Amino acid sequence: MILVILTVGIISYNFSKTEYALAYTNLQPSDAAAIKAYLDGAKIPYQLSEDGKSIGVPRSQVASVKLAVESQGLNKNGNVGYGAFSQSSTFGTTDREFDVKYVNAVQGELQQLINSNNAIASSKVLISLPQESLFLRKGEQPEKASASVVLDIKPGYTLDQAKVDTMYNLVSHSIKGLPIENITISDQNGDLLEYSKANGKVSGASNIALQQFEINNKFRNDVQRNVQQMLGSILGRDKVIVSVFSTMNFDQTRRKEQLVTAPNTVDQTGLDISIQEIQKNYTSDGGAGTSGVPGTGATDVPGYPGSSNSGKTNSEELQKTVNREVNRITNEIEMTPYIVKDLTVNVGIEPPDPSDSNSLSEETVKEIRKILVNVVRAGLADNKQTLTDAELEKKVTVFPHTFAKTNGTQGTSTNSMLLYGALGGLALALLGGGAYWFIRRRKAQQEEEEILDESPRVEFPTIDIDNLNNENQVRKQLEQLAKKKPDEFVNLLRTWLVDE
Numbered sequence: 199m200i201l202v203i204l205t206v207g208i209i210s211y212n213f214s215k216t217e218y219a220l221a222y223t224n225l226q227p228s229d230a231a232a233i234k235a236y237l238d239g240a241k242i243p244y245q246l247s248e249d250g251k252s253i254g255v256p257r258s259q260v261a262s263v264k265l266a267v268e269s270q271g272l273n274k275n276g277n278v279g280y281g282a283f284s285q286s287s288t289f290g291t292t293d294r295e296f297d298v299k300y301v302n303a304v305q306g307e308l309q310q311l312i313n314s315n316n317a318i319a320s321s322k323v324l325i326s327l328p329q330e331s332l333f334l335r336k337g338e339q340p341e342k343a344s345a346s347v348v349l350d351i352k353p354g355y356t357l358d359q360a361k362v363d364t365m366y367n368l369v370s371h372s373i374k375g376l377p378i379e380n381i382t383i384s385d386q387n388g389d390l391l392e393y394s395k396a397n398g399k400v401s402g403a404s405n406i407a408l409q410q411f412e413i414n415n416k417f418r419n420d421v422q423r424n425v426q427q428m429l430g431s432i433l434g435r436d437k438v439i440v441s442v443f444s445t446m447n448f449d450q451t452r453r454k455e456q457l458v459t460a461p462n463t464v465d466q467t468g469l470d471i472s473i474q475e476i477q478k479n480y481t482s483d484g485g486a487g488t489s490g491v492p493g494t495g496a497t498d499v500p501g502y503p504g505s506s507n508s509g510k511t512n513s514e515e516l517q518k519t520v521n522r523e524v525n526r527i528t529n530e531i532e533m534t535p536y537i538v539k540d541l542t543v544n545v546g547i548e549p550p551d552p553s554d555s556n557s558l559s560e561e562t563v564k565e566i567r568k569i570l571v572n573v574v575r576a577g578l579a580d581n582k583q584t585l586t587d588a589e590l591e592k593k594v595t596v597f598p599h600t601f602a603k604t605n606g607t608q609g610t611s612t613n614s615m616l617l618y619g620a621l622g623g624l625a626l627a628l629l630g631g632g633a634y635w636f637i638r639r640r641k642a643q644q645e646e647e648e649i650l651d652e653s654p655r656v657e658f659p660t661i662d663i664d665n666l667n668n669e670n671q672v673r674k675q676l677e678q679l680a681k682k683k684p685d686e687f688v689n690l691l692r693t694w695l696v697d698e
Contacts, residue, residue, distance in 0.1 A: 218245050218254040221263055222273065224319055225251050232272040237263070301325055308372055312347070312365065317355035322348045325373060343373050344380040351385050359394055359409070366393045410448050413536060418444045425543060425573060429566065439546040439601070444577070450535035457527040468522030478515035541577040543570045544595040558598040570594040 222233065230250050237244045237255070242263065245254040255263050267273050305323045312321040328341035347369060351357065357365075362383065370378050383391045394406075422442040429438040461469045545566065551557035571590045578585065680687040 216243060217257050219257040219260050221253055221255045221260050222267075223252045225253065225273070226320075229273050233267055236267060236270065236272055240266075297327075301327060304373065308347075308369060311368060311372070312349070315361070315365075317352055317357060317361070318349055319352045320350040323369075327373075328375075342380055343376040345369050345373065345376060345382070347381070347383045349383065349385050349391070357391065362391045363393055365391075410446070413448075414444060414446050417446065417538070418442050421541070421543070421573065421577065425545070425570070428569070429545065429547075433547060436601075437548045441544045441546075442542070443544075444541045445539045447537040447539045448535045451533040453529075453531045453533070455527070455529040455531065457525075457529070459525040459527065461523075461525055468524045470520060471523050472519075472521040474519040476515075476517040476519075478517075480511075480513035480515070482511045537580050538577050539581065540593075541574050542593045542595075543574060545570065545597075546601070547596065547598045548601045549598050552600045563596050563598065567591065567594055567596050570596065 222230075225233070227250065230246075230253065233253055234244070234246065237253075242255060242259060247253070305325055308323045308325075309321050312318055312323070324346045326344045328343060347365070349357075349365075365383060366378050366381055369381050369383075370376050378393055381393070383393075385391060421444070422440050425442070426438060426440045429440065460466045547558060547563075547566070549556070549558040571587070571594055574590050574593050575585070676687070679690070
């Protein structure tokens with residue numbers, strides 16, 4: 199009875215108690231105070247953590263509480279933003295006060311934007327805006343704004359270079375006159391998150407090394423997985439072990455080409471744009487008179503014209519100008535920095551008969567070697583190196599050998615043995631329990647039979663009818679027995695009936 203009452207009481211307590219669920223975590227003190235005031239006013243039960251950063255409400259009211267808090271703008275993540283201007287001073291706002299409010303509002307808005315990232319738990323932004331001046335000295339450059347950002351990254355999250363660059367651009371574009379060079383972003387551990395651009399202006403050496411390492415590993419793992427799947431499908435998954443090693447060249451080069459080619463490839467001539475032809479004809483008559491043969495005098499130069507000529511003179515001048523255009527091609531080539539410098543593939547194969555290493559035929563080994571050579575040739579295709587078949591075969595190793603049993607295999611067999619042993623023990627325990635129960639039951643039945651045998655037998659009263667001569671005396675004794683001891687009288691009659 200007591201056990202039933204305790205059970206009913208425990209069940210009633212479990213059903214009647216309120217189950218709380220976390221509605222907000224990592225709250226700023228101002229936000230936690232605002233949400234607490236709302237819950238007190240709405241008379242909603244809640245649980246506040248010891249550090250005051252987490253608030254739990256009844257599980258059935260989590261969604262409604264979140265909607266109500268967000269609709270009233272109570273959870274601001276500690277950042278007021280431009281909402282600070284909604285609370286104006288009673289006596290007006292001075293220029294100094296306005297500047298402070300403006301800076302705080304911009305900082306709050308930036309913090310809200312940064313905190314919207316799932317990897318960021320909280321952030322702190324500090325902005326320094328230059329004072330505006332109407333006059334500048336000759337040659338003096340105007341001051342530029344600067345910003346410092348500290349990020350609290352959630353455990354288990356990381357920011358890749360693309361996300362860091364996005365954050366730099368987000369801060370730079372949110373403030374007028376803020377160049378990226380004047381922005382500093384670091385995490386909660388004080389590690390600087392540097393900005394990198396495609397042209398390599400600023401770049402973190404550690405991030406670049408990590409990216410190159412990941413790219414090389416991804417290429418190597420892809421080759422190893424493909425070879426493992428292919429050979430495993432042919433020879434068996436547990437019969438093949440593949441190991442791949444690779445090195446890559448990450449040098450990035452750019453080249454600019456300016457090419458000039460002829461449109462008419464047959465004659466190697468350009469395309470005629472304009473043609474100009476000028477033709478001039480001249481006609482003149484020589485003077486009359488006689489003269490000697492030119493250049494025949496003693497003092498004359500042979501072939502030189504004489505002092506006087508006669509006859510008609512004609513001259514012609516032809517000028518042709520052709521403007522041709524050629525193909526002018528400008529190529530800006532950026533070489534891919536991910537080129538495989540070297541690639542080796544090593545494959546271990548367990549023979550069909552592990553006890554005989556010669557059970558794997560030589561023809562099979564040769565065919566596998568051809569497959570691996572093709573894989574290496576395809577991987578080094580962009581290397582711009584001409585490798586012979588002999589050089590490619592040196593980069594491939596295929597060796598048949600019996601595989602050693604790993605700890606994992608031994609552990610599996612041991613676990614199997616333990617499992618079988620446990621099942622056998624359980625079966626023996628069940629058999630033993632069944633036998634024990636049968637023996638106990640048999641013994642209990644025997645004890646019951648013995649108790650029944652040892653129980654005192656009912657002695658029925660006897661009447662000496664032979665010594666009674668008068669029937670009236672017999673009848674009187676029977677009547678007395680029936681009155682005083684009716685049960686014994688009934689048993690006596692049964693006994694008589696059975697004897698007859």
